[in-house]
Amino acid sequence: MSSPHNENLETFSYDDKIVKLFVYATLFWGFVAMLLGVTIAFQLADWKVNMGLEWMTFGRLRPLHTNAAIFAFAGNGIFAGTYYSLQRLCKARLFNDFLGRIHFWGWQLIILLGAVSLMLGFSTGKEYAELEWPFDIAIAAVWVIFGVNFFGTLKRRREKHIYVAIWFYIATILTVAVLHIVNSLALPVDLMKSYSVFAGAQDALIQWWYGHNAVAFFLTTPFLGLMYYFIPKAINRPVYSYRLSIIHFWSLVFIYIWAGPHHLLYTALPEWLQTLGMVFSVSLWAPSWGGMINGLLTLRGAWDRVRREPVLKFLASAVTFYGMATFEGPLLAIKSVNALGHFTDWIVGHVHSGTIGWNYFMIAGVLYYMVPKLWKTQIYSERLGNIQFWTGTIGLLLYIVSMWVAGITQGSMWQAIDPSTGNLLYPNFVETIVRIVPMYWVRAFGGVFVLFSFIIMIYNLMKTIVNAPKDVKEDVFQAPPLNFKSDGHDSGHRKLEGLPLIFSVLSVLAILVGSAIEILPSLMADDFIEKKEDVSPYTPLELLGRDIYIKEGCYVCHSQMVRPMVAEKLRYGKPSMAAESVYDHPFQWGSRRIGPDIARVGGKYPNMWHYKHMLDPRAVTPDSIMPEYPWLFKNKVNFKLIQKKMEVMTALGVPYSAEEIDKGYETAREQANEITEGLAEFGVSMDMQDKEIIALIAYLQRIGTDIGQEDEE
């Protein structure tokens, strides 16, 4: 170390105010996300918790919960930890304080307005990307601001070596930008409605390429960066193997991006793609466990401190849960295991061992480390930290175990066939739900524990902050500028370091421009969509009904994908084909069956059944846990939008003729009238014909009817 009086030294301080802002936001949104999680957990245990309120139903709150947990809670946590560690690792102040403020307030505004829009039913119908197009643009803009601030800081660093944590942050920033933009490509109908440019199987592929990598590059790589910085700092020992951490990083970023298709095993996706997804998923075992072992071995010889200190306790368990989740993930991606686990609660449990065990605990460890440092004080109560740890862990274990039991029970019941008759052992779907409702109660109470543990942390940290000494001076540091360390060719050195950054930013821009050029012609050309004779576009009324299906988030509980398995064929009918959803912008294959699959529901029940079912599901299916949808019988359908919607669909390649679009309004009205006349025989008023329920019935009766049930073999 050079002497502090060296003339070459530069004096600087860190922008810790921005870190503090993100800490507050993390605490606030973490509470909101977990409260929402507990609410929807109770809604599954007892449908009455839906309260018959439009904006409170499971279908709308579940997207709100997932978006809040990922982008609001984890997002703010990542920003706090990244800005804290980046400045210190670079020995440089944040590139621009003002950009940091725009980043902060822009992100909070997006979350707040986005939350309201999801409750109001504005949804793209794509999982983990439900926010409508104006939000997508705002997210991209704020993300770019984050990127500029990040790379600007990196460029001004006073430490030549780029520590491994920074590599993980770089991968996060680049990849999330690309994934978000590609998956969000949509044509708007109006300010709050758009249709995905992709349809059916293609949309599914893009969606899960995004969905899986949201897990990989939003919930994994930034947290690994935090792990590689905060675990060594917290225990004051170097990482077990720096070499391994570099290998961990490079192998992870190359493998992760290909694993997405494991979300679509046994669907109508081409088989070779499914196998590709499976192979890459299984390959992920090695780097993930390499990283976990590296994190845990950093704690070697200091486990006594792990027993005492909340910071280390949270960090160590976070890494342990990372190991567990990354063991379970590849396991579930093996086709034969996936056949049992897919569409069940096993997946839900798996996800939460990641989000609670890995993300929440990692954030808790990081906060317990950063807050006393930022406010120059001691933690208010280590005891409360320990109580929080045990409360959270017990809650999480209740959650995971109940979901294992529920998932494997339900998965086995779906597939159980009576060997003597060859029929399904549990032909009534609702039987399989009734069996797991006790597990839903266990899960909900597990969630209460987790929420309660988070409240303890909020109290503990706020007390720490309130008790902290006021008017402490900002730390000032000194370090030599980078080019003073040169050995004769300093400017060349500096240039080379700038290169990767400029190069990567330009490359990503090139990717985006290139792909836009590639995508656009395909949208215009009719022959780009594979056709099947008997598959035709939705009627205008069905299209309106489909938008209601998306608005109410039906896809969060009902899949539209019959897998090619004996039990599924017996239960639902002919397996789904890719050609059936070529006009589905977006696809609605779903990922979970809290209710039965409805890919073949069209024509299965009379219209009146659906009418009664939406009003009171238990009137036609005793013991059903589905919420009631009374507002569908009051809200009017906006028929006036139909022509615009059909025009957008046409631009996306759906073959509506000009005449069909011209007559769209009348055709929709006529079909609504026809359906209502049928219902009128059972005493339904003709006034219902402009209500949402009629359009929804039209859509439901259409699903899966294009391909004949009888025409096989």
Next chain:
Amino acid sequence: MNALYIMIPISVLLGSVFIAIFILAAKDDQFEDLTTPAYRILTDDINEIERGNE
């Protein structure tokens, strides 16, 4: 499955970007020293100025 024409090039390009970054970083000697960086971060918040005044 035309989406593959978009996805595979993007994934390959993204991969290529990472390879390019890797090569440039390696040329820049980022991975030459795999020992001291792990130790270096442990001292980065020790305030040299205050220390010097002690």
